[in-house]
Amino acid sequence: MFLATLYFALPLLDLLLSAEVSGGDRLDCVKASDQCLKEQSCSTKYRTLRQCVAGKETNFSLTSGLEAKDECRSAMEALKQKSLYNCRCKRGMKKEKNCLRIYWSMYQSLQGNDLLEDSPYEPVNSRLSDIFRVVPFIPDIFQQVEHVPKGNNCLDAAKACNLDDTCKKYRSAYITPCTTSMSNEVCNRRKCHKALRQFFDKVPAKHSYGMLFCSCRDIACTERRRQTIVPVCSYEEREKPNCLTLQDSCKTNYICRSRLADFFTNCQPESRSASSCLKENYADCLLAYSGLIGTVMTPNYIDSSSLSVAPWCDCNNSGNDLEECFKFLNFFKDNTCLKNAIQAFGNGSDVTVWQPALPVQTTTATTTTAFRVKNKPLGPAGSENEIPTHVLPPCANLQVSLRFLLGPLRF
Secondary structure, X not given: OHHHHHHHHHHHHHHHHHHHHOXXXXXXXXXXXXXXXXXHHHHHHHHHHHHHHHHHOOOHHHHOOHHHHHHHHHHHHHHOOOOOOOOEEOOOOOOHHHHHHHHHHHHHHHHOOOOOOOOOEOOOOOOHXXXXXXXXXXXXXXXXXXXXXXXXXXXXXXXXXXXXXXXXXXXXXXXXXXXXXXXXXXOOHHHHHHHXXXXXXXXXXXXXXXXXXXXXXXXHHXXXXXXXXXXXXXXXXXOOOEHHHHHHHHHOOHHHHHHHHHHHHHOOEOOOOOOOEOOOOHHHHHHHHHHHEOEOOOEEEOOOOOOOEEEOOEOOXXXXXXXXXXXXXXXXXXXXXXXXXXXHHHHOOOHHHOOOOOOOOOOOOOOXXXXXXXXXXXXXXXXXXXXXXXXXXXXXXXXXXXXXXXXOOOO
């Protein structure tokens, strides 16, 4: 009885929390910074804080006296009362990089560490069901394209993309720089990544997700899904770097650092959750995952036979940080929240479809939003948590049709 009550209460709690978090008084960090600079008291403290951050990056804490440290601490406390303290950014916004720069300067100072525990992005709080509602049920779209044998949903999704002007435009925009030619044997990865980010930031999820998270029944389909981001340019390299080295490289870039923090926040697994997601929100997890594509941390399906994904890295040459490296890598490869989210989109379902059941722990891996927190040793992800793309997870019950769940669809 308790589990059933909890099951129906969680969506309501999520709604209430989202309403509180996304209140209208929270500014993006660019506007909050401009507002602060117009106020004498805030401007003075903000400039002091920025000097503290600059000093921190040059061993400020080791060379400064107690008086300087007290001044920095005072500036931090004063800014906690300003809108700048609670500011966030929006993915794909016009001044996203500048917004993120402001956010991280505040976060590092006020939190006192550089662990990526919180996403710098304004919560979207959407649902997969919202994506399904904006158009007729996904298969109906494919009736507009040339008939092909059933089973290759990824090919259907690509054809549906070509029927949408926005999707076709941005897909063509990344295919060109991501594809090698006779005159250009090496692709321009920087331009390829930028175009991929624009594709996933600008194209409606019903199309971009349709190509990236399409459900498959055969290898031809899964391989097409794996090739969606043109991995030969955007993903693969001659050698695989160490994952912790790649993480450090990512943290030097505001976009990559923020997208990675967003992924860790929104795809956090939870074995006691019916959906296997701590936040009980598949849409936010898929949005965070797709946001990584086009950064140095670009992930992709590791093969054509599973839903396991990973960045292009491994844990060779990790030395004493081997456990830490496996922990980072397994957050991608062995992430049941992400796998279930991909599975749900492919099946046209959502978190609300899952039925209350006693938690079944299929893995002993425990993750955290902090990037580098030592824990018990974790080996490479095994196959025990693989979810075949044509079979529902055992705790799911999808006997309720999507049309019944969402009600009548309007055209």
